[in-house]
Amino acid sequence: MNFELSPTQEMARDFTREFARREIRPVAAAHDREASIPWEIMAKAKELGFSGHDLSLGESAREAGEEPEAARISVLGAEELAWGCAGITIAATATSFAAAPVRQLGSAVHRALFRECLSGLDGEGHVKVAANCLTEPGAGSDLSLISTTAVRDGRYYVLDGEKQFATNGSIASLYIVWATLDRGGGREAVRAFMVPRETPGVYPGRPLAKMGIRASDTAPVAFERCRVPDWHMLGARAQAYREAKGVLDRTRALVGAMAVGIARAALEYAVEYAKDRVQFSAPIASKQGIAFMLAEMATSIEAARALVWRAAWMADRGIPNAHAAAMAKMQAAAVAMQVTERAVQILGGYGYVQDHPVEKWMRDAKVMDIFEGTGQILRSVVAEGLTGIRCR
Numbered sequence: 001m002n003f004e005l006s007p008t009q010e011m012a013r014d015f016t017r018e019f020a021r022r023e024i025r026p027v028a029a030a031h032d033r034e035a036s037i038p039w040e041i042m043a044k045a046k047e048l049g050f051s052g053h054d055l056s057l058g059e060s061a062r063e064a065g066e067e068p069e070a071a072r073i074s075v076l077g078a079e080e081l082a083w084g085c086a087g088i089t090i091a092a093t094a095t096s097f098a099a100a101p102v103r104q105l106g107s108a109v110h111r112a113l114f115r116e117c118l119s120g121l122d123g124e125g126h127v128k129v130a131a132n133c134l135t136e137p138g139a140g141s142d143l144s145l146i147s148t149t150a151v152r153d154g155r156y157y158v159l160d161g162e163k164q165f166a167t168n169g170s171i172a173s174l175y176i177v178w179a180t181l182d183r184g185g186g187r188e189a190v191r192a193f194m195v196p197r198e199t200p201g202v203y204p205g206r207p208l209a210k211m212g213i214r215a216s217d218t219a220p221v222a223f224e225r226c227r228v229p230d231w232h233m234l235g236a237r238a239q240a241y242r243e244a245k246g247v248l249d250r251t252r253a254l255v256g257a258m259a260v261g262i263a264r265a266a267l268e269y270a271v272e273y274a275k276d277r278v279q280f281s282a283p284i285a286s287k288q289g290i291a292f293m294l295a296e297m298a299t300s301i302e303a304a305r306a307l308v309w310r311a312a313w314m315a316d317r318g319i320p321n322a323h324a325a326a327m328a329k330m331q332a333a334a335v336a337m338q339v340t341e342r343a344v345q346i347l348g349g350y351g352y353v354q355d356h357p358v359e360k361w362m363r364d365a366k367v368m369d370i371f372e373g374t375g376q377i378l379r380s381v382v383a384e385g386l387t388g389i390r391c392r
């Protein structure tokens with residue numbers, strides 16, 4: 001793998017770095033405090049092309065026979081944006097998590113529907129976004145337990161069930177809903193359906209009050225006798241669910257990159273604080289107890305980033321990267337938690353209060369080890385790759 005960045009990659013990194021510094025950081029604390037949705041930033045992200053609304057990601061490079069680099073560019077951008085604020089980053093880019101199955105499993109007709117549902121503004125004048133709804137009250141890590149049903153009725157499917165923890169759940173204009181064609185059929189019977197918000201029987205729930213990433217909307221969504229045309233089903237083939245799981249190999253690297261961004265923000269802050277804060281007649285950075293913490297924080301961030309870049313590099317080349325992506329997210333999420341906790345420690349009492357951003361970064365970091373596969377599930381993926389023995 002090449003650690004050097006191409007001119008395009010450097011440009012993308014510098015652009016998102018500046019965007020995060022100028023647009024995201026200054027409003028991060030307020031959105032966290034108020035748990036308010038950063039609509040303006042979401043609109044800008046769409047306009048600038050990194051919100052996930054563009055389904056043709058990477059296609060132009062492939063068509064032009066150029067070195068593919070869409071995944072690498074995505075992780076570079078995700079790190080920079082999350083350095084600004086992980087909650088705002090998720091709000092601004094969560095549509096990409098709903099776009100991924102459409103890109104992977106959908107036809108030209110599905111892509112057209114996706115674009116149509118998300119074009120223009122919603123009834124309140126906001127940019128339109130999408131939600132990817134897999135999780136249910138009874139189906140979290142084990143998605144074979146999905147119990148939302150899709151029952152054929154002539155040229156329609158009728159969806160019934162309840163989804164939990166959907167990012168953009170209360171505000172989405174389009175839902176990608178994962179439902180089973182046959183409750184006894186396990187994973188093979190699970191399919192994804194495109195459900196526009198205005199479809200009768202769609203009931204978005206109230207946003208959940210969260211520990212971190214509070215600028216991002218997370219809500220339950222219920223579907224009751226919700227009829228969609230049969231062609232709204234993505235990927236009719238039997239292996240559709242398995243193929244869709246491959247989507248995670250890209251999105252997991254993205255979450256890993258966000259975790260690296262949070263950790264880097266905390267390290268930079270802790271370094272400056274340790275240089276300024278004087279106790280026992282010298283900056284605390286001169287005390288080995290603090291200096292060694294900083295050294296370890298920096299080293300673990302570099303190592304996590306290397307894993308994230310490797311997973312993205314493999315994705316760009318079409319090399320199966322399920323284990324690499326699982327390793328990257330597992331490690332980066334752990335590093336984000338350790339580094340932010342240490343940053344709080346380095347700031348002492350000041351780290352524990354909201355006058356400084358490190359406590360927010362610690363709260364934001366936690367979810368990186370929960371969504372898109374918990375730390376335990378990712379360890380199972382890696383271990384199963386080593387032993388060939390299922391351990392879930």
Ligand SMILES: Cc1cc2nc3c(=O)[nH]c(=O)nc-3n(C[C@H](O)[C@H](O)[C@H](O)COP(=O)(O)OP(=O)(O)OC[C@H]3O[C@@H](n4cnc5c(N)ncnc54)[C@H](O)[C@@H]3O)c2cc1C
Pocket residue numbers: 097131132133134135139140141142164165166167168210213218367370371372373374375376377391392
């Ligand atoms: C802020 C936020 C946003 C989210 N966004 C989305 C979204 O947009 N779309 C969506 O579909 N979902 C979303 N989720 C849901 C998320 O993906 C799930 O919370 C996650 O997959 C875990 O499921 P669960 O919460 O039901 O936990 P469970 O699966 O019940 O797990 C509980 C605990 O048991 C552990 N565990 C479970 N199985 C095993 C095992 N076999 N071995 C060892 N340990 C195990 C888990 O690691 C965890 O520690 C979001 C969640 C949050 C918090």
